[in-house]
Amino acid sequence: MSNLKITELDPADGDLVSGAFEVLRAAHAADAPEAPAPHKGKFQLGLIHPQPDEDQTLFLAERDGTVVGVADVGMPNRENLHFGWASITVHPDHRRQGVGTALMERFIEHARAQGRTTLTVDTRITWEDGVERSEAGKRFAEKHGFKAALTWINRRCAVDALDPDTEQELLEKAQAAAGDAYEIISWVGRTPEHLVDTMARIDSTILAEVPLGELELEPETIDAELKNAKADRNEAMGVIPVQTIAVDKATGEAVANTAVFAYDDPEYTDAFQGITIVNPEHRGHRLGTLLKILNLRLVRENFPAVKTIWTDNADVNAPMIGINVVLGYEILDAGAEFQRKFDA
Template identity: 80%
Template sequence: MSNIQIVELDPADDDLVASAFEVLRAAHAADAPEAPAPHWGNFSLGLVHPDPAEHGPTFVAVRDGEAVGLAEAGYPRRENLHFGWASIHVHPDHRRQGIGSDLLNHFIEDAKRRGRTTLTIDTRLTWEDGVERSKAGQLFAEKHGFEQALTWINRRCAVDALEPEAEQALLEQAQAAAGDAYEIVSWIGRTPEHLVDTMARIDSTILEEVPLGDLELGPETIDAELKNARADRNEAMGVNAVQTIAIDKATGEAVANTAVFAYSDPEYPDAFQGITIVNPAHRGHRLGTLLKILNLRLVRENFPQVRHIWTDNADVNAPMIGINVALGYEILDGGAEFQRKLDA
């Protein structure tokens, strides 16, 4: 079975975009039907409105005019210019024909042309008593010289996982631990202009603070221009950031932050927890728990279609896992980034 051509997906090619999305839909149904389904608007509009901090080509394996596989790739534009990532999907009807390898090799050659020397690909894994997953993705990565560098756990939480009394008690305990040193501020959508600079500063600490395993990634510098450009993209794609932060009253600086991302689509039942971060100097005051409960209530009030919030955490991130378990998050499965360093 050959006759495969690999092309970069043109967002204006409506037929091929729809065919590529069908690959994602079919792969999801075969590999992880319990996980959130691919969202057509997010996929198609994401092609039209790329991440302003990343060059993100999508390579499509085409046979007889139809997509049979795709590799969604990303190359940071600002920092980490040595790095590139790809997520590879092959339609279940066309597997075991070398299409995944063709896509991976195409990505590797593209990365080399761009001077990238450290690459990652991802796959799902079985984790503890979660849903059993195929080892095919892991074996594929290892076959091509990629080594497991970061493991994470995928969890979901019903928006009403806790009884109201239990949720309120948890909130009050967190409020007592936080005391009156912090101002709590929430919003939906764009970051208010007067908070953009302080939010850019706390966002710039994310890659320093979150566990990255053996991934070779340095800190990112987020500035107001990038934050506003990402807000423009979210608006264009119908993605709503539901955000709650803690501001240190003594300094006026944001010192803790959580965000959930929900689609405007009234039929889509899933939302996605973004990074929750607390400045190291302000840990121990239960700010993570406090912000996540208040933010959960905002999601319930403003996005009634959302039934579950999804998150993933590095397997070694015990503090955040502890908060999530207390809030009712349950394990679905695991996942991993596999890393390969190219010859210089």
């Protein structure tokens, strides 16, 4: 333990960035090889182009000049100033040697110094008949006083999971249910300027609408400036949104939205389903199914290398899970957010 040092990563230090990525790569190969591999380009560019609404710090554990562990730490900087999260990863060859504990202690110290009173760490867990996962992450969180607060289920779907006739039939039924009250608009890349305000309003409802388990998070207020700053970051990182929305013709407001995020990398075969949200007053018209199928077709058209789309939903989000099962999503495993509260 004595020769272990914890430092903050400088994104300009190429050797340390590579060392940190190697920890993530090795842990992925050991712990969840069936899940999407970490992407080095996105990792490096994400460090140089930080989130506009979150302060991110990477703490590294080094031993004898080698990076053996990483704590990726985030602190919201607009709302939820009571909150901080970390994802702690230890290289498989250096586990059970106090590395994780040293990173956890540094995370807690860092968060408490900023007045954060609710902290979370996450880990993969086994779910139903999915792939069996180690219990080590869960035990580690509990040992440090964290309790399970939210479980989400990780699912994957082949882009051609449905045969074309079944997909077309589902689409036509959804179109019939939606009727002609909505204008459906799709795009690839950043949100068109004339839609930024309405999309910022729908994005601001996300945390109020998605199930959060025991986590106490207030909805974020997303304005056009923040929305555009996030789009700038995606562009800088080579992350390309593929998005489809329903606009209520009566009001001109976006009332349903789905997005898949692909990478500007012709070799990368994974893409990631973002939040699908339907305004409560517009539920029951199969808008979720309609948008997801149209958006899936857009992904296939624009990203022929993408073979699999990944999503996670809170285990209690029955409506969205129902849609995903119909579309061919299958369980891989689950993730759990463990929470610990401190006095102010």
